[in-house]
Amino acid sequence: MVNVSIARRYARAILDVAAEGNRTDLVAEQLNAFAAVVEHSPELSDVLLNPAYSxxxxxxxxxxxxxxxxTPADPALSNALRLLVDRNRLGYLPDIARLYRDMADARAGRVRGQVTSAVPLSPDAVTHLQQSLQQLTQRNVVLETRVDPAVLGGASAQVGGTLYDGTLRTQLEQLRRELKS
Structure with missing residues (x-):
C-alpha cells in the first residue's frame, strides 16, 4: 500500500520549487508525461522499480x-526525479503526479471536470458547457470529455464532487421510478 502522505510531501515540495519560477503548469505537464511513459511501459517500470537494478x-x-x-525537462522536475531515485521512491511517482496536478489546480483556482456523452461533443459544445460550468462553480473549469454509449443521449458533467446529470438514461430511470410509485 502506497503511503499518500509521502507522495503529498514530494508533490508539495516540487510545487513550491516550481512556483518560485512561475513554472507550475510546465512542470505539471512534464511530470504527467514522465509518469505516463513509465506507466505505459512495463519494461521501463520494471527497471525503475525493481531493486535488482542499481x-x-x-x-x-x-x-x-x-x-x-x-520539451527540455525543467530543473525542478529533473532534480525531484533524481531525488526520488536516490531515496528509492519512484514507486510513488503516479501519486506524486496526481497530487501535484491537484495542488497546482487549487493554487491556480482551477477545478477539473469530466463530461460524459453518448456521442463525441463538438468543440463548440464543449466550450459552451465549460462556460456554463464556470458560471455555476465560480471557478475556472478544465474539462475532459469521454464517450459512453450507455448514457443514450444528453451529457453528464462531474466537476469536483458535484455531478450535473442531464443524460437521457437518468431521465428515463427517474420516469420509471415515478411511474412505479
Missing part, C-alpha cells in the same frame, strides 16, 4: 527518459 542504472534510465521528453 541506483546508477535507474538514474541513467531516468535521465534518458527526461531527454526523450518533447
Amino acid at each position: 541506483r546508477a542504472q535507474r538514474s541513467l534510465v531516468v535521465e534518458s527518459v527526461l531527454q526523450a521528453l518533447p
Whole structure:
C-alpha cells in the first residue's frame, strides 16, 4: 500500500520549487508525461522499480527518459526525479503526479471536470458547457470529455464532487421510478 502522505510531501515540495519560477503548469505537464511513459511501459517500470537494478542504472534510465521528453525537462522536475531515485521512491511517482496536478489546480483556482456523452461533443459544445460550468462553480473549469454509449443521449458533467446529470438514461430511470410509485 502506497503511503499518500509521502507522495503529498514530494508533490508539495516540487510545487513550491516550481512556483518560485512561475513554472507550475510546465512542470505539471512534464511530470504527467514522465509518469505516463513509465506507466505505459512495463519494461521501463520494471527497471525503475525493481531493486535488482542499481541506483546508477535507474538514474541513467531516468535521465534518458527526461531527454526523450518533447520539451527540455525543467530543473525542478529533473532534480525531484533524481531525488526520488536516490531515496528509492519512484514507486510513488503516479501519486506524486496526481497530487501535484491537484495542488497546482487549487493554487491556480482551477477545478477539473469530466463530461460524459453518448456521442463525441463538438468543440463548440464543449466550450459552451465549460462556460456554463464556470458560471455555476465560480471557478475556472478544465474539462475532459469521454464517450459512453450507455448514457443514450444528453451529457453528464462531474466537476469536483458535484455531478450535473442531464443524460437521457437518468431521465428515463427517474420516469420509471415515478411511474412505479
